[in-house]
Amino acid sequence: MKWTVITLFAAFGSLYFFSCRNSGGSNEGSVGQAPPALSAEEREAYLGKGAETTGATFVALSGQLKSALQEEGVAGAVQYCNLVAYPLVDSLSRVHQADIRRTSLKVRNPEDEPTAAERAVLEEYHAKKATGEPLLPKVEATGASAVAFYAPILIQETCLKCHGKIGETLMEEDYAIIKKLYPEDEATGYQAGDLRGMWSVTFRR
Numbered sequence: 001m002k003w004t005v006i007t008l009f010a011a012f013g014s015l016y017f018f019s020c021r022n023s024g025g026s027n028e029g030s031v032g033q034a035p036p037a038l039s040a041e042e043r044e045a046y047l048g049k050g051a052e053t054t055g056a057t058f059v060a061l062s063g064q065l066k067s068a069l070q071e072e073g074v075a076g077a078v079q080y081c082n083l084v085a086y087p088l089v090d091s092l093s094r095v096h097q098a099d100i101r102r103t104s105l106k107v108r109n110p111e112d113e114p115t116a117a118e119r120a121v122l123e124e125y126h127a128k129k130a131t132g133e134p135l136l137p138k139v140e141a142t143g144a145s146a147v148a149f150y151a152p153i154l155i156q157e158t159c160l161k162c163h164g165k166i167g168e169t170l171m172e173e174d175y176a177i178i179k180k181l182y183p184e185d186e187a188t189g190y191q192a193g194d195l196r197g198m199w200s201v202t203f204r205r
Contacts, residue, residue, distance in 0.1 A: 097204060
Protein backbone atom coordinates (compact mmCIF):
# COMPACT_ATOMS: atom_id res chain seq x y z
CA MET A 1 0.00 0.00 0.00
CA LYS A 2 1.10 3.58 -0.57
CA TRP A 3 1.43 4.34 3.11
CA THR A 4 4.45 2.06 3.31
CA VAL A 5 6.35 4.79 1.49
CA ILE A 6 5.46 7.14 4.31
CA THR A 7 7.33 5.15 6.90
CA LEU A 8 10.54 5.79 4.97
CA PHE A 9 10.06 9.53 4.87
CA ALA A 10 8.75 9.57 8.43
CA ALA A 11 11.92 7.87 9.56
CA PHE A 12 14.24 10.12 7.57
CA GLY A 13 12.17 13.30 7.44
CA SER A 14 13.82 14.74 10.58
CA LEU A 15 17.37 14.18 9.38
CA TYR A 16 18.03 17.77 8.47
CA PHE A 17 15.15 20.17 8.72
CA PHE A 18 12.77 19.57 11.59
CA SER A 19 13.68 22.84 13.28
CA CYS A 20 12.68 24.80 10.18
CA ARG A 21 9.55 26.84 10.43
CA ASN A 22 6.46 25.19 8.97
CA SER A 23 3.68 26.90 7.12
CA GLY A 24 0.91 27.89 9.47
CA GLY A 25 -2.46 26.27 9.66
CA SER A 26 -4.76 24.39 11.93
CA ASN A 27 -7.09 21.49 11.52
CA GLU A 28 -10.58 22.45 10.53
CA GLY A 29 -13.43 21.23 12.67
CA SER A 30 -17.16 21.76 12.93
CA VAL A 31 -18.35 22.63 16.40
CA GLY A 32 -20.95 20.21 17.62
CA GLN A 33 -20.96 18.17 14.44
CA ALA A 34 -18.89 15.08 13.70
CA PRO A 35 -17.09 15.23 10.34
CA PRO A 36 -18.17 12.71 7.70
CA ALA A 37 -16.25 9.44 7.93
CA LEU A 38 -13.74 8.55 5.24
CA SER A 39 -14.42 5.57 3.04
CA ALA A 40 -11.75 2.88 2.69
CA GLU A 41 -10.95 4.21 -0.79
CA GLU A 42 -10.63 7.79 0.48
CA ARG A 43 -8.44 6.68 3.36
CA GLU A 44 -6.07 4.84 1.02
CA ALA A 45 -6.01 7.78 -1.39
CA TYR A 46 -5.14 10.30 1.33
CA LEU A 47 -2.45 8.03 2.75
CA GLY A 48 -0.88 7.98 -0.70
CA LYS A 49 -1.34 11.71 -1.11
CA GLY A 50 0.29 12.27 2.25
CA ALA A 51 3.25 10.11 1.18
CA GLU A 52 3.66 12.16 -1.99
CA THR A 53 3.38 15.50 -0.21
CA THR A 54 5.75 14.78 2.66
CA GLY A 55 8.18 13.03 0.32
CA ALA A 56 8.31 16.03 -2.01
CA THR A 57 8.75 18.40 0.93
CA PHE A 58 11.61 16.31 2.31
CA VAL A 59 13.41 16.12 -1.03
CA ALA A 60 13.03 19.86 -1.67
CA LEU A 61 14.38 20.88 1.71
CA SER A 62 16.91 18.24 2.64
CA GLY A 63 19.34 18.56 -0.27
CA GLN A 64 20.25 22.18 0.38
CA LEU A 65 20.15 21.75 4.13
CA LYS A 66 22.45 18.73 3.98
CA SER A 67 24.90 20.78 1.92
CA ALA A 68 24.75 23.63 4.44
CA LEU A 69 25.40 21.20 7.27
CA GLN A 70 28.39 19.64 5.49
CA GLU A 71 29.89 22.94 4.35
CA GLU A 72 29.15 25.24 7.29
CA GLY A 73 28.23 22.92 10.13
CA VAL A 74 25.29 23.44 12.45
CA ALA A 75 25.56 27.23 12.08
CA GLY A 76 24.90 27.01 8.35
CA ALA A 77 22.12 24.47 8.76
CA VAL A 78 20.30 26.55 11.37
CA GLN A 79 20.62 29.69 9.25
CA TYR A 80 19.15 27.78 6.31
CA CYS A 81 16.21 26.65 8.41
CA ASN A 82 15.69 30.12 9.79
CA LEU A 83 15.82 31.98 6.47
CA VAL A 84 15.58 29.86 3.32
CA ALA A 85 13.22 27.03 4.26
CA TYR A 86 10.32 29.23 5.35
CA PRO A 87 9.07 30.39 1.93
CA LEU A 88 9.89 27.03 0.38
CA VAL A 89 7.52 25.12 2.66
CA ASP A 90 4.87 27.79 2.13
CA SER A 91 5.30 27.38 -1.62
CA LEU A 92 5.02 23.59 -1.40
CA SER A 93 1.85 23.98 0.64
CA ARG A 94 0.34 25.96 -2.22
CA VAL A 95 1.54 23.49 -4.85
CA HIS A 96 0.02 20.54 -2.99
CA GLN A 97 -3.04 22.52 -1.91
CA ALA A 98 -2.40 21.57 1.69
CA ASP A 99 -1.16 22.96 4.99
CA ILE A 100 2.17 21.20 5.61
CA ARG A 101 3.48 21.17 9.16
CA ARG A 102 5.92 19.34 11.38
CA THR A 103 5.09 19.46 15.05
CA SER A 104 6.24 17.92 18.31
CA LEU A 105 5.67 17.87 22.05
CA LYS A 106 9.12 19.53 22.29
CA VAL A 107 9.30 22.28 19.69
CA ARG A 108 12.21 24.44 18.63
CA ASN A 109 10.14 27.11 16.92
CA PRO A 110 7.03 28.24 18.84
CA GLU A 111 5.11 28.33 15.55
CA ASP A 112 5.32 24.54 15.51
CA GLU A 113 3.33 24.11 18.72
CA PRO A 114 0.73 21.37 18.17
CA THR A 115 -2.95 22.07 17.97
CA ALA A 116 -5.22 20.16 20.33
CA ALA A 117 -5.89 17.55 17.64
CA GLU A 118 -2.18 17.22 16.82
CA ARG A 119 -1.27 16.91 20.48
CA ALA A 120 -3.70 14.01 20.88
CA VAL A 121 -2.08 12.17 17.97
CA LEU A 122 1.42 12.92 19.25
CA GLU A 123 0.53 11.54 22.67
CA GLU A 124 -0.88 8.44 21.00
CA TYR A 125 2.36 7.95 19.05
CA HIS A 126 4.46 8.40 22.20
CA ALA A 127 2.33 5.87 24.08
CA LYS A 128 2.74 3.34 21.27
CA LYS A 129 6.48 3.99 21.09
CA ALA A 130 6.78 3.30 24.81
CA THR A 131 5.10 -0.09 24.42
CA GLY A 132 6.92 -1.02 21.24
CA GLU A 133 3.86 -0.83 18.99
CA PRO A 134 4.44 0.11 15.34
CA LEU A 135 4.05 3.79 14.52
CA LEU A 136 2.01 4.04 11.33
CA PRO A 137 0.73 7.02 9.38
CA LYS A 138 -2.96 7.78 9.71
CA VAL A 139 -5.62 9.98 8.18
CA GLU A 140 -8.86 11.30 9.58
CA ALA A 141 -11.57 13.71 8.54
CA THR A 142 -11.32 16.87 10.63
CA GLY A 143 -14.24 18.76 9.15
CA ALA A 144 -16.78 18.74 6.38
CA SER A 145 -14.07 19.70 3.86
CA ALA A 146 -10.76 18.79 5.50
CA VAL A 147 -8.68 15.64 5.97
CA ALA A 148 -5.62 15.44 8.21
CA PHE A 149 -2.66 13.19 7.49
CA TYR A 150 -0.21 12.32 10.26
CA ALA A 151 3.06 10.36 10.20
CA PRO A 152 5.75 9.93 12.87
CA ILE A 153 9.26 11.36 12.56
CA LEU A 154 12.07 9.45 14.24
CA ILE A 155 15.46 10.78 15.28
CA GLN A 156 18.41 9.60 13.19
CA GLU A 157 22.13 9.95 13.99
CA THR A 158 22.53 13.10 11.89
CA CYS A 159 19.66 14.77 13.74
CA LEU A 160 21.66 14.63 16.96
CA LYS A 161 23.96 17.41 15.74
CA CYS A 162 21.06 19.79 16.31
CA HIS A 163 18.77 17.81 18.64
CA GLY A 164 21.03 15.59 20.71
CA LYS A 165 22.30 15.84 24.27
CA ILE A 166 24.02 19.16 24.92
CA GLY A 167 27.72 18.69 25.51
CA GLU A 168 27.65 15.21 24.02
CA THR A 169 26.12 14.75 20.56
CA LEU A 170 25.13 18.43 20.38
CA MET A 171 28.16 20.66 20.91
CA GLU A 172 27.70 23.51 23.37
CA GLU A 173 29.03 26.08 20.89
CA ASP A 174 26.52 24.89 18.30
CA TYR A 175 23.68 25.05 20.78
CA ALA A 176 24.62 28.65 21.59
CA ILE A 177 23.96 29.48 17.93
CA ILE A 178 20.63 27.65 18.00
CA LYS A 179 19.54 29.52 21.13
CA LYS A 180 20.22 32.88 19.49
CA LEU A 181 17.71 32.07 16.76
CA TYR A 182 15.33 29.97 18.87
CA PRO A 183 15.49 31.28 22.46
CA GLU A 184 12.50 29.16 23.52
CA ASP A 185 14.00 25.93 22.17
CA GLU A 186 12.91 22.69 23.85
CA ALA A 187 14.06 20.26 21.15
CA THR A 188 17.20 18.71 22.62
CA GLY A 189 18.17 15.64 24.62
CA TYR A 190 17.23 13.07 21.99
CA GLN A 191 18.91 9.79 21.14
CA ALA A 192 18.81 7.97 17.82
CA GLY A 193 15.51 6.16 17.39
CA ASP A 194 13.53 8.51 19.63
CA LEU A 195 10.21 9.85 18.42
CA ARG A 196 10.94 13.47 17.47
CA GLY A 197 7.47 14.46 16.37
CA MET A 198 5.29 14.06 13.32
CA TRP A 199 4.19 15.36 9.97
CA SER A 200 0.81 17.02 10.03
CA VAL A 201 -0.71 17.77 6.63
CA THR A 202 -4.22 19.08 6.14
CA PHE A 203 -5.88 18.56 2.77
CA ARG A 204 -9.08 20.15 1.53
CA ARG A 205 -11.63 17.68 0.22
